[in-house]
Amino acid sequence: MFNYNIKLALKSMRRNPIMTALMVAAIAVGIGISMTTLTVHYMMSGNPIPEKSDTLFAITLDSWNPLRPFNDDRPERGPHQVTFHDAERLIALGKAKRQTAMFESSLIIEPVNEDELPFEAGARVTNADFFSMFNVPFIYGSSWDKSADSAAEPVVVLTRELNERFYGGEDSVGERLTMQGIQFQIVGVIDNWEPTPRFYDPINGGFQDINEMFIPFTLTRALELGSNGSDWGWKSEETTTFEQWLNSESVWVQYWIELDSGSVNDRDDYVTHLNAYVGEQKKLGRFERPLNNRIFNVMEWMEYHEVVANDAKVLLGLSFLFLLVCLLSTIALLLTKFIGKTNEISLRRALGASRKVIFNQQIAEVAVIGTTGGLIGLALAGLGLQGIEYLYDAPAGLVRLDWIMMFAAIGMAITSSVIAGIYPAWRVCQIPPAAQLKTQ
Amino acid sequence: MLQMTQIKKVYRTELIETHALRELSLSVNEGEFIAVTGPSGSGKTTFLNIVGLLETFEHGTYMLDGKDVSRLNDDDRSAFRNQKIGFIFQSFNLIPDLNLFENIDVPLRYRGLPAGDRKQRIENALETVGLASRMRHIPAQLSGGQQQRVAIARALAGDPKVLLADEPTGNLDTTMAHQVMDLLEQIHAAGTTIVMVTHDPELANRAERNIHLIDGRVSGEEFVHSQDEIPQAVKLNGSEPLVAQL
Ligand SMILES: Nc1ncnc2c1ncn2[C@@H]1O[C@H](COP(=O)(O)OP(=O)(O)OP(=O)(O)O)[C@@H](O)[C@H]1O
Ligand SMILES: [Mg+2]
Numbered sequence: 001m002f003n004y005n006i007k008l009a010l011k012s013m014r015r016n017p018i019m020t021a022l023m024v025a026a027i028a029v030g031i032g033i034s035m036t037t038l039t040v041h042y043m044m045s046g047n048p049i050p051e052k053s054d055t056l057f058a059i060t061l062d063s064w065n066p067l068r069p070f071n072d073d074r075p076e077r078g079p080h081q082v083t084f085h086d087a088e089r090l091i092a093l094g095k096a097k098r099q100t101a102m103f104e105s106s107l108i109i110e111p112v113n114e115d116e117l118p119f120e121a122g123a124r125v126t127n128a129d130f131f132s133m134f135n136v137p138f139i140y141g142s143s144w145d146k147s148a149d150s151a152a153e154p155v156v157v158l159t160r161e162l163n164e165r166f167y168g169g170e171d172s173v174g175e176r177l178t179m180q181g182i183q184f185q186i187v188g189v190i191d192n193w194e195p196t197p198r199f200y201d202p203i204n205g206g207f208q209d210i211n212e213m214f215i216p217f218t219l220t221r222a223l224e225l226g227s228n229g230s231d232w233g234w235k236s237e238e239t240t241t242f243e244q245w246l247n248s249e250s251v252w253v254q255y256w257i258e259l260d261s262g263s264v265n266d267r268d269d270y271v272t273h274l275n276a277y278v279g280e281q282k283k284l285g286r287f288e289r290p291l292n293n294r295i296f297n298v299m300e301w302m303e304y305h306e307v308v309a310n311d312a313k314v315l316l317g318l319s320f321l322f323l324l325v326c327l328l329s330t331i332a333l334l335l336t337k338f339i340g341k342t343n344e345i346s347l348r349r350a351l352g353a354s355r356k357v358i359f360n361q362q363i364a365e366v367a368v369i370g371t372t373g374g375l376i377g378l379a380l381a382g383l384g385l386q387g388i389e390y391l392y393d394a395p396a397g398l399v400r401l402d403w404i405m406m407f408a409a410i411g412m413a414i415t416s417s418v419i420a421g422i423y424p425a426w427r428v429c430q431i432p433p434a435a436q437l438k439t440q
Numbered sequence: 441m442l443q444m445t446q447i448k449k450v451y452r453t454e455l456i457e458t459h460a461l462r463e464l465s466l467s468v469n470e471g472e473f474i475a476v477t478g479p480s481g482s483g484k485t486t487f488l489n490i491v492g493l494l495e496t497f498e499h500g501t502y503m504l505d506g507k508d509v510s511r512l513n514d515d516d517r518s519a520f521r522n523q524k525i526g527f528i529f530q531s532f533n534l535i536p537d538l539n540l541f542e543n544i545d546v547p548l549r550y551r552g553l554p555a556g557d558r559k560q561r562i563e564n565a566l567e568t569v570g571l572a573s574r575m576r577h578i579p580a581q582l583s584g585g586q587q588q589r590v591a592i593a594r595a596l597a598g599d600p601k602v603l604l605a606d607e608p609t610g611n612l613d614t615t616m617a618h619q620v621m622d623l624l625e626q627i628h629a630a631g632t633t634i635v636m637v638t639h640d641p642e643l644a645n646r647a648e649r650n651i652h653l654i655d656g657r658v659s660g661e662e663f664v665h666s667q668d669e670i671p672q673a674v675k676l677n678g679s680e681p682l683v684a685q686l
Pocket of ligand 1: 458459484
């Protein structure tokens with residue numbers, strides 16, 4: 001009966017091509033638009049590192065102005081980056097299972113091959129723990145040793161892309177790159193890695209490309225590396241020399257830790273550690289605000305920075321309303337279409353089709369229409385997502401339909417069209433079998 | 441085969457109540473060929489619809505093939521129609537975008553017969569009405585007479601206990617009407633019970649018994665000729681077309 005219903009559905013769709021096209025189009029557009037927004041939402045709100053999101057934490061220390069909070073609207077929040085010297089000292093204290101300080105910078109790379117020009121590349125200045133904390137995949141080599149951190153050795157980890165560019169994708173571990181007049185030794189090349197959102201740095205953009213290379217945080221001083229990322233300051237202090245800048249109260253370093261577990265105990269322990277540290281600093285006349293040190297796991301940090309903007313949520317709601325409107329017009333079209341079917345249905349009833357059989361036949365038809373609409377809607381969503389990438393200048397492939405979303409789209413198209421079909425199908429079932437004979 | 445006792449049918453609209461059948465009683469024996477005649481509005485179609493379980497009625501009882509079908513629910517009536525009754529309508533009522541094979545297939549599908557069995561029945565039925573070679577044609581490619589023969593084939597393919605025909609020749613010219621009547625006679629001769637509504641006294645005369653309805657009641661009945669006078673019976677399931685030349 002299933003095959004028969006599908007066959008009848010196709011015949012019925014062909015009988016009225018314009019109406020069929022309109023219904024398919026209504027569903028395709030509705031699905032296309034809602035899938036586009038849903039995918040964007042899903043990508044934005046997805047857990048970028050599910051295996052560890054509970055044990056990785058960003059920290060905030062309230063080192064801000066005693067006279068006013070960092071954020072007037074949210075006075076309970078401290079600044080969401082830390083000063084360079086606090087980061088340096090916290091790293092030295094260790095305490096967490098793993099920890100890293102980091103900021104974005106950029107360096108000029110001297111040509112590797114003859115016909116190239118010097119090239120400025122973005123760098124994440126960080127610690128060896130960065131790679132193991134965030135499960136960064138390597139194709140060649142590995143992270144640098146902790147000893148390289150303490151000795152401030154000029155070592156570098158390249159992205160796959162940069163390695164392609166300079167070494168044609170060959171294993172470049174052990175090669176040397178000259179940057180800022182210093183020879184850096186390549187210790188590793190990471191594989192494609194695009195956590196979405198870029199959870200470890202929502203401050204500089206949750207949907208940016210990752211930086212092109214990674215170098216030790218301890219090189220900051222020697223190379224006088226400035227930050228390309230955001231920084232905030234409150235104190236008027238002399239910062240003419242680099243050393244003054246490093247010792248200033250400006251916050252421009254991000255600080256992440258990994259704990260053994262995400263348990264309340266472990267969290268409290270670490271906050272106690274922070275409080276103790278801040279207590280020491282208070283004695284030196286810093287941290288004049290009330291004690292306010294906090295840690296946030298990955299999803300809390302995403303929420304904190306509203307990685308999923310409210311506009312995106314509103315847009316999602318609107319697009320589902322739009323889908324609803326498309327379905328309502330599908331219902332109207334189906335009702336119109338079924339009027340034209342009265343004779344046939346009445347005949348089929350006379351020939352022995354029960355109401356249920358007729359109902360199923362109509363539902364099969366809307367399901368076929370829904371599937372067709374869903375497939376076209378998927379294609380539209382694909383285009384829509386490309387458009388969004390283009391509009392927002394997002395890295396290619398950032399927002400794409402994965403299998404889950406594709407199944408979701410088809411499932412949604414079928415479900416919603418079947419729901420739209422229930423009332424018209426029920427109406428059709430009410431056509432009496434005798435209408436046929438009477439009207440003649 | 442079927443017994444109706446004191447059947448009443450009233451149509452109610454906001455404005456008016458129409459007594460389409462008033463205490464109609466009638467019985468039809470297995471293998472009979474009955475013609476129902478009567479003036480327009482006398483209740484012939486209503487009667488046929490009730491016989492065919494297309495409509496319900498208020499009062500009275502109806503036994504069909506040994507079973508009381510007076511108060512069956514919709515599903516059971518659908519199944520009964522599908523298995524026991526063959527319909528032939530005045531306006532053929534074929535589905536325009538299905539070919540002849542598929543049209544005849546419709547009631548067989550609802551019976552849930554296996555594909556091989558359906559194919560066999562469809563081919564036999566089309567053979568019987570002499571249209572086996574047109575199996576893949578669509579109704580619009582046939583003449584009116586041929587279309588009505590397809591409708592007859594559709595009714596026959598299900599091997600019905602009773603064949604109901606409402607003005608089966610009403611839309612046909614005289615020659616074609618005669619050919620369709622010949623076919624019905626031959627089907628009857630093969631043993632099928634037929635109840636036919638007609639205006640045409642000449643056609644009515646070719647049945648065994650005439651029932652005359654007036655105002656929703658049987659006003660008279662008349663035996664036209666007995667079974668013996670029927671032209672020689674022809675086997676329905678035989679491979680020879682009954683009416684090769686229509
Ligand atoms: N669905 C209906 N609603 C209201 N009245 C109806 C309905 N069907 C039939 N009637 C009325 O019932 C009466 C019998 O109708 P029916 O169709 O059975 O007559 P008929 O003998 O078949 O007539 P004709 O020879 O014109 O086909 C008529 O008065 C008709 O108007
Ligand atoms: Mg009538």
